[in-house]
Amino acid sequence: MPSVLSNSRSKKNRQLPSVALRAGLMGVGALLLFGILIFRIWFLQVISGNEYTAMAENNRVRFVPEEAPRGIIVDRNQQPLVENRAGLAVTVFPPAMKNPQQEIAALSQVIQVSPEDIQKQLDAHKNDTYTSVVVKKDITPEMKSYLIERTPLYFPGVDIKKYPLRSYPQGSEAAHVLGHVGQIDEKELKEPRYQDGYKAGDEIGQDGAEYQFDYWLKGVDGGQQVEVDASGKPKQELSSVMAQPGKNVVLTIDSRIQKATEDALRYGIDLARSKHYPANAGSAIVMDPKTGEVLAMASMPNYDPSVWVGGMSTAQYQQLTDPAAGDPLLNRAIQGQYPPGSTFKVISTFAGLQEGMITPSETVNSTGTWHVPGDPTVVFHDWSALGIVDLHRAIVMSCDTYFYEVGYRFYNNNNNQGLQKWARLMGLGSPTGIDLPGEAKGRVPDPQWKQQVGQTAIDKMWLPGNSVNMAIGQGDVLATPMQMAMVYSAIANNGRIMKPHIGLRVTDPVTNETIKEWQPEVESDLPISPDNMRLVQQALIGAAQPGSAIGSVFAGFQPVIAGKSGTAQVAGKADYAWYAAYAPANDPKYVVVVQIEQGGGGSTSAAPAVKKIMEALFPQAQPPAATGTTTTTTAPTGG
Amino acid sequence: MEIRTYLRHFDYGLLAAVLGLVVYGLVVIYSATHSDPNLPSPYYYVKMQGIAAIIGAVLMAVATFVDFRGFRAYRNYMYAGILGLILIVFFIGTTAMGGQRWISLGYFNLQPSELAKVVMILVVAGFLADRQRGDLEAQTTMMTLGLAALPAVLVFLQPDFGTTLVLVAVTLALLFVYGTRWLHFAAIGAAFGAAVVMVMEVLPLAGIHLLKQYQVDRLLVFLHPDQDPGGSGYHLLQSKIAIGSGLLTGTGLFNGTQTQLNFLPEHHTDFIFSVLGEELGFVGAALLLALYLLVIWRGVRIAIISESLFGSLVAGGIVAMLLFQIFVNIGMTIGIMPITGIPLPFLSYGGSSMVSNLVAIGLLESIHVRSRLIGDRRYRRAQAAA
Known part of the structure; x- marks a missing residue:
């Protein structure tokens, strides 16, 4: 009965035209939804595709x-x-990171x-x-x-x-x-x-x-x-x-000498402390006067550089920069600025001789005190009443009176740039130019400088006392241990100043070939007559011998040492100890300078430390018998 | 029915579109999974999906030959049967991905909720078709909703939120095609709104959480994907990056870095479209949508030309089921729909889904063939001769 089936169904369909309509509506809805999808996909892939491509790269690369x-x-x-x-x-x-803040x-x-x-x-x-x-x-x-x-x-x-x-x-x-x-x-x-x-x-x-x-x-x-x-796993x-x-x-550093220098510096500091000086810090330099190469440079207090590895905490850093802890980061050899004290007297000598203020044979009577002629109100003290001294003996005995006189003569002759000129010629007042960062330049005071920094009218004036004090390395003159090492290098090298350096060469890590080499470089030649130079060199030999201002520190030491002590006074502090030396005196190989803050007199701590260094520098030459006298310095000393 | 008659009225356009989709899906699944080092073979997923497609094709053929009208008589048994299957899952089901959805059948896992989609179309369509003609009373609407609510709630409790949504959408679509009054839909809309407010706002305050937190997150994240790029937003962001970086023609099969380097999650299942978008670009995506549109168009056409209300309803329900899943799944990958775990028909890896969808296509073909017979003089002559 096909007709029954088809007729009845089609009749029923006719009863419900809405079914076809609604199905059709669903089709329209489908078109709409597909339109939304295709539009959005177009937007993602074509309009902002490059942005997402970059993000995909970011994901994988x-x-x-x-x-x-x-x-x-x-x-x-x-x-x-x-x-x-x-x-x-x-x-x-x-x-x-999926959740950066939480993860961090x-x-x-x-x-x-x-x-x-x-x-x-x-x-x-x-x-x-x-x-x-x-x-x-x-x-x-x-x-x-x-x-x-x-x-x-x-x-x-x-x-x-x-x-x-x-x-x-x-x-x-x-x-x-x-x-x-x-x-x-x-x-x-x-x-x-x-x-x-x-x-x-x-x-x-x-x-x-x-x-x-x-x-x-x-x-x-x-x-x-x-x-x-x-998952972050590398794929390729x-x-x-x-x-x-x-x-x-x-x-240029020699590790063995460096070690000895540090030990010696520590020894000098301990020695000063054993004599009840605060001796809170110090520095030492060993260099070759003929090349300018620095063989050792030490500064105390020091620190272990491995604290920097991997970054240090703020607390660690504060500790390292705390002045109360003695500023261990400071390289005092080039950054510490001190009055050079009697080590400066060689400069005053050259200045006096070259500027015609003194002659080698002239004598001065050291009575223990000195005052500017015509002004007995201000008394300058000497460390000892040495009697009649000539220039040689003045250097050997570190006679202050003699150099007060030298300083005063500059003032009196209205030559208030003479001392300064020679200080500057020998390297004071400007960085030595060593290849290390942060070098201090020290200070060479002169009338212009006083004019600039003086607060009151009298402060601005260059007074006799300024020249007098400067001549013994006191007053306003400041030098770094490196500068003083340069001064004594110049003397050791007969007036030729070599540019100091610490870099020797650069080598290739693979082939070990030398890529660059820093050759010795002449900085300048001092215009000092050979006679005057010889006079100072002779005096420095005498100044290191027993019977000099430092007593018997270097007694019997071979090879012969030439050197000069310094005891600088700093207001409110114990004396600052200096010793500058070179050896062998007749053919200098090494210049050694030791400076100890509040270490007492130069002979108290600095000279014994220099001796320790010299012992390391000349291990064979040192006769064993001479070592016993190292620490027994009882004679009155000065410098 | 003679096989020749049958073949004469077959909808070849629909078949070709579906065949195209299945093959397309196998290619993309292969690209998405071949480099997974945990697989026994690079073809593992393709093989499994291919077997499912073959089983589905056989069942599709069966569904085509069987007179779909026969299902109407058995709708109560089907209803009971699917409820039973869903219930069994609660006792012997396999748990995975936060839900208990599968029944292990040895080589295969059966996912009753996937079958429920098709079965419920037949059940609800049968129920509506059995109502008095033109009965558009509220009672019909209420009873239909009640009928669908039981399996929907059970599936929701598994929990399989995505399938629940599909069941709801299909039921509403069936009511729509049936001719339910707009007023009823307005009432349903209002009730739905109230329910959402209850579930999302009111009940949580009282300490009752019907939705799991991850479900809420997934539901809402598409509105603010940048807020939580580490959690639920991560999937969405990676999906958008994948699709966006596909540009016009894609990075090429097997070349999508988002897919191949695993930045894209679940790339052979729920996010298969992102793989396609990345590797085949806008051209590939447009081709896919064209194939889907062909299927939808043929489905709508079948719903219109069906010789019976039941046929129209079943066809309409199937169209709605496919359309809803396509829109929500692709919409999810491109950030305009919540992440609900709905698979992409014929594309996403999953045997139960593949079989159900192919059976649904078989039903469409069956409806098509039978509605065409009415105008077939040779068939009528043969029938008369008989």
Whole structure:
């Protein structure tokens, strides 16, 4: 009965025309929905496709920088002073973090870096989109295992990688000379010095040789562009640039002498303390007068440079810069400025002779006190009433009266630039130009200077006392131990001043070939007559012998030492001890200067320390019998 | 019915579109899964999906030959049967991804909620067709809702929120095609709004959480995907990055970095469209939508030309089921719909879904063939001769 079926159905359909209508409406609705989908897909893929492509790249491409190891620093005998060790660093790849704030907070707890500091690191790199940022260097094994267990589940985007770190095989030795490395900051990045090849996050030399030779020591970073999957696992390397290690720097420093110098300085300080002087600090320099090479440079108090490795806490830094702790970061050899005391008398001698104020044979009667002729109100004291002294004896015995007279003659002859001229010729008042950063220039006072700094009318005037005090290295004259080492180097080298330096050569880390060498360089030749030079050299030999102002410190020492002590008075402090020497006196190889703050007289602590250094410099030449007299200086001493 | 007669009235356009979709899906699944190192073979998912497609195709053929009108008589048994299957899941079901949805059948896992989609279309359509002609009273609407509510609630409790939504959408579509008054829909809308407020706002205050937190997160995150890129927003963001980076022609099969490097989650199931969008670009996406539109168009046409109300309802229900899933799934991947865990028909990996959808296409073909017979003189002649 086909008709029944078809007829009845079609009739029923006719009863409900709305069914077809509504089905059709559903079709219209479908078209609408498909329209929405296709429009939205068009928007995503075609209109903003590039944006999403960049995001996809950001997802998968990661740049893992490979920090180039810095060059190592060795002493002149290839003894390593600064090396690299394989450290570990924690890196963060910000786009991979799912909940950055929470993760940074958790990470902060693990690596002991404040969330702010982590954020600061990330911000510094926010334009390098594919780069993993180092947020903590030198992590402990505990931190490492903790993080490795929890990455990438709890710390997505956090990774651990090898990171070369500085190490100091000689401990605190030469800490001030070597300096340290630290991360370049925003301000430094803008300096002209760092315009070529430096980028945020770089480790740069922050002080000492690390700073001075950064250009050589710094390598060229490399890195790998890797493709990672969602869990951060590297899948393939897209491109890679090898890191080029920095060049090695050979210093003029001799590690053995450096060690001996530091020991000697410590010994001098202890000696002064045993005699109840505060002796809170000091410095020492050993250099070759003929080349200007610095063989040792020590400063106390010192510190262990490894505290800088991996970044230090604020508390640690405060401790290192606390004046109460004696400013251990200060390299007193080039940054400490002191009245040079009697070590200055050689300058006054040259000035007096060359400017015609005195002759070698002229004598002065030392009665213990001296005053400006016609003005007995201001009394200048001498350390001892030496009687009639000529120039030679004045230097040997460090006679103040003689040099008061020299100073006064400059004043009296209205030559108020004579002393100054010779002080400057011999290097005072300006940095010596040693290849170390932060060198102080000291001070050579003159009438212009007084005019500038004086507060009152009388303060602004150059008075007789200014010349008189200056002639014995007191008053307003200031010098760094390095400057005084240069003065005595000039004398040891017959008036030829060599440019001081601490960098010897730069070598290739792979081939060990010399890339650059710093040759001895003549800074200037002092216009001093050979006779006058010989006179001072002879006097300095006498000044180191028994019977001189320092007593028997160097009694019997071979080879013969030439030297001069200094005892500088500083208002409100114990005396500052100096000793400047060179040896062998007839063919000087070494100039040694020791300065001890509040270490008493030059012979109390500085000269014995110099002797210790000399013993190390001339180990064979030293007769064993002579060592017994080292510390038994009882004679009245001056300088 | 003679096989020749049958083949003469077959809707080949629909078949071709569906075949295209299934093949398309297999290709994309292969691309999405071949590099998974945990698989026994790179073809594992493709093979499983292919087997499901073959089983589905056989059942589709069966559904085509069987007179769909026969189901109407068994609607009560089907209803009881599907309720039973869903209930069984609660006792012996396999738990995965926060829900208990599968019955393990050895080699295959059966997901009754997927079957429920098709079965409930037949049940509700049968119920409506059995009502008095033109009975558009509120009682009919209420009873229909009640009929659908039971399995919907059970599926919701598994919990399978996505399928629940499909069941609701299909039921509403059936009421719509049946001719339910607009007033009723307004009332349903109001009640739905009130229920949403209750579930999302009022009940949680009283300590009753009908939706799990991850479901709420997923539901709401598409409104503010940037707020929580680490949690639920992560999936959405990665999906949008995948699709967006596909540009016009895509990165090429097997070359989508979002897919191949696993930035895209669940890339062979719920987010299969993101894989397609990334690797085949706008062209690939448009081709997919064109195939779907073909299926929907043929389905709507079948609903219109059906010789019976039951046929129209079943066809309309199937169209609604497919349309709803397509729109919500793709909408989810492109950030205009909540993340609800609804698979993309014929594309997403999943055997139960594939089989159910193919059976649904079989039903459409069955309706098509039978509505065409009315105008077939040769068939009528043959019938008369018999």
